[in-house]
Amino acid sequence: MIRTPELVEALAGQIKPRFKLRRFDELKIGTERTYLVKGLIPRTGLVVVWGPPKCGKSFWTFDLVLHVALGREYRGRRVQQGPVVYCAFEGGGGYSARAEAFRQRNLPEEHEPFDFFLLDAQIDLVKDHPDIVAAIRPQNAAPACVVLDTLNRSLNGSESNDKDMAQYIRAADAIREAFDCVVIIVHHCGVEGTRPRGHTSLTGAADAQLAVSRDADENVIVKVEWMKDGAEGDVIASRLGPIEIGTDADGDAISSCVIVPVDSAALATRIVSRRLSDRQRLALDALNEAALASRQSPPIEWQVPAGIQVVGVNHWRDEPAQLSRDEWEKKYSLPAPAETKCDRTPSDESLVLSNE
Numbered sequence: 001m002i003r004t005p006e007l008v009e010a011l012a013g014q015i016k017p018r019f020k021l022r023r024f025d026e027l028k029i030g031t032e033r034t035y036l037v038k039g040l041i042p043r044t045g046l047v048v049v050w051g052p053p054k055c056g057k058s059f060w061t062f063d064l065v066l067h068v069a070l071g072r073e074y075r076g077r078r079v080q081q082g083p084v085v086y087c088a089f090e091g092g093g094g095y096s097a098r099a100e101a102f103r104q105r106n107l108p109e110e111h112e113p114f115d116f117f118l119l120d121a122q123i124d125l126v127k128d129h130p131d132i133v134a135a136i137r138p139q140n141a142a143p144a145c146v147v148l149d150t151l152n153r154s155l156n157g158s159e160s161n162d163k164d165m166a167q168y169i170r171a172a173d174a175i176r177e178a179f180d181c182v183v184i185i186v187h188h189c190g191v192e193g194t195r196p197r198g199h200t201s202l203t204g205a206a207d208a209q210l211a212v213s214r215d216a217d218e219n220v221i222v223k224v225e226w227m228k229d230g231a232e233g234d235v236i237a238s239r240l241g242p243i244e245i246g247t248d249a250d251g252d253a254i255s256s257c258v259i260v261p262v263d264s265a266a267l268a269t270r271i272v273s274r275r276l277s278d279r280q281r282l283a284l285d286a287l288n289e290a291a292l293a294s295r296q297s298p299p300i301e302w303q304v305p306a307g308i309q310v311v312g313v314n315h316w317r318d319e320p321a322q323l324s325r326d327e328w329e330k331k332y333s334l335p336a337p338a339e340t341k342c343d344r345t346p347s348d349e350s351l352v353l354s355n356e
Contacts, residue, residue, distance in 0.1 A: 037078075040236070041208065045182055046172055047204055050187040058259075065086060065184070082115075083116070085143045087155045108145070117143075119132070126168060151202075154168075155293060172185060173205075237262035238260060290316045
């Protein structure tokens with residue numbers, strides 16, 4: 001067949017394109033629910049919950065997804081109910097005790113069955129994810145959430161190797177795509193404790209990342225580090241409450257822990273209201289006074305938000321020294337030091353940002 005320009009044009013009009021382009025005016029916001037737990041877990045995607053060993057990340061994740069399976073509001077956040085599959089790749093034997101502790105604290109003695117399923121086995125996710133999908137399919141409904149706890153115990157390779165991690169992410173994505181669900185990956189932190197352990201491609205692939213830590217009072221603190229389509233910085237505070245759940249064959253008590261809510265607002269107030277030292281209060285007050293006096297805008301190349309002012313470091317340092325002894329003691333309620341103002345040339349000057 002000879003393909004003339006006319007024939008090519010006619011055939012092109014009959015072939016349905018694979019991709020569709022949408023004009024700007026066609027882009028409208030959707031009203032459908034895009035969350036599983038509002039402000040914490042998206043309805044679909046990959047979520048990383050990470051933290052140091054023994055910080056309570058598995059206890060907290062277990063408690064969270066049980067609320068999803070039950071369709072219960074979580075800490076004042078709306079929840080979309082759905083089946084949950086929790087893959088416990090380490091410490092699987094302890095989950096029966098955790099389930100009993102949750103049952104005794106949070107469920108009536110007679111309660112309706114709900115769709116929460118535990119898979120406790122040692123697997124290689126890259127190789128075995130088709131079998132996990134096959135094990136889930138016979139259930140009555142597709143899961144809303146699949147938890148992989150932990151990454152380390154389900155990866156046959158190195159967390160720091162880009163190829164190994166890329167294969168793991170693809171396997172987790174295959175589970176997500178099979179059920180159009182969210183996959184939560186529970187992971188450890190690195191030695192420095194500032195980010196998830198291993199290759200950064202995991203963070204790059206995640207739709208949300210939640211950091212778990214313990215504070216000075218041993219509270220379990222969960223912080224929303226970032227979320228692609230949501231607010232960041234929210235904090236969920238809890239504590240691990242020990243509970244006796246029965247006795248063993250020797251008559252000794254069997255115990256586990258449950259997640260108990262802690263008032264995040266009160267916790268934040270306690271942290272924020274930590275008392276400044278006299279020297280810190282003096283420095284902060286002096287910075288505010290110097291900024292108000294200077295009214296100097298930052299250089300345009302700094303590209304800082306409007307309303308931010310700058311003040312020279314030397315001006316900041318000299319601000320308290322402008323006061324007489326009586327003014328000093330009245331203003332700062334501190335004994336006035338000896339006069340310390342010294343001559344400085346403009347070339348010594350650096351700039352400090354202030355939002356006053």
